[in-house]
Amino acid sequence: MPKGEGKLLAQNRKARFDYTILDTVEAGIVLKGTEIKSIRAARINLKDGFARVRNGEIFLHNVHISPYEQGNQFNHDPLRTRKLLMHKKQIARLENEMKGSGNTLVPLKVYLKDGYAKVLIGVAKGKKNYDKREDLKRKDQKRDLARSLRER
Template structure:
């Protein structure tokens, strides 16, 4: 089954610039009543978000979901810690990968799939500055060659 199919709500574009993505895993999100309405309205920011494994469960930290405008007293805390739903084997595998090699878990995309909010979690390794510069050079060279091919 392809990962990431569904209505894309939010994307963490900076993640692919700052990290090398090793693997991706889909997880469900546990949301409160007004949170899902804000997510469907694309009022979510993944920029500084990360996932953390605690007591055999995985949680999403620093993901900002704006309060729902018509939510009045039932609104939620925008930066609350949200639980993610994954199989135990997947969580244990991610735990081993993050402990052993110093990798981290970051949210890449949030999308609606079959009526449920899903998040695509990436197992990532941080890039050094010279790696980022190298990627930018490669991207510029590719853009330049594509442009030249179009001209001819």
Template sequence: MPKGDGKLIAQNRKARHDYTIVDTIEAGIVLQGTEIKSIRAGRINLKDGFARVRNGEVFLHNVHISPYDQGNIFNHDPLRTRKLLMHKKQIQRLIGETKNTGITLIPLKVYIKNGVAKVLIGLAKGKKKYDKREDLKRKVQNREIERALKNRD
């Protein structure tokens, strides 16, 4: 099964606008208590999230998983740092990649695959303002070309 397959729960659309995605890696998430129920309900926000490698482990920061409505005292801190599950070779590769200046780890998607929550992490390089404008121009041009071809038929 290719990366990113499964039931899509959340997507970080802003990431592709602000960053150039160099590569992607699939990782599992260590969750507590009612967090998986909140994720299945789609109550997760990836907008300001990022991942960081610390002591040979990868952690996900600033990803907001809302408390579960029926969770009462078993609920969790919505913004807690969550550990990501990856192979040692993948983590070593990430350490090497993030030593390069300007490379960041950004969560792109969260999805359920075989009953387990997975996150798609992107190795991203920040875009400059003029890069963003170029992308918007290219998008508009492609849209106009598609429209012209569609009307021609």
């Protein structure tokens, strides 16, 4: 099964606009209690999320998982830092890609795969404002071309 397949629950569309995605890696998420129920209900927001490598482990920061409605006292902090599950070699490779290059790790998608919640992490390089304008211009040209072809 290729990367990113499964039941899509959340997607970070802003990441593709703000960053150039160089590489992607799939990782599992360590969840507590009722968090998986909220994720299955697609109550997750990746907008401001990022990942960071610390002491040979990788952690996901600023990803908001809403409290589960029937969870009462068993709910957890919605913005807590969550550990990601990856092989040591994968983490070391990501760490090497991050060193001194201005790259960052951004969550792109969260989906279910074989009953487990997975996150697609992208190694990203920030875009300048002129790059963003160029992308918007290309997108508009593509849309205009498709519209003109459809009218014929």
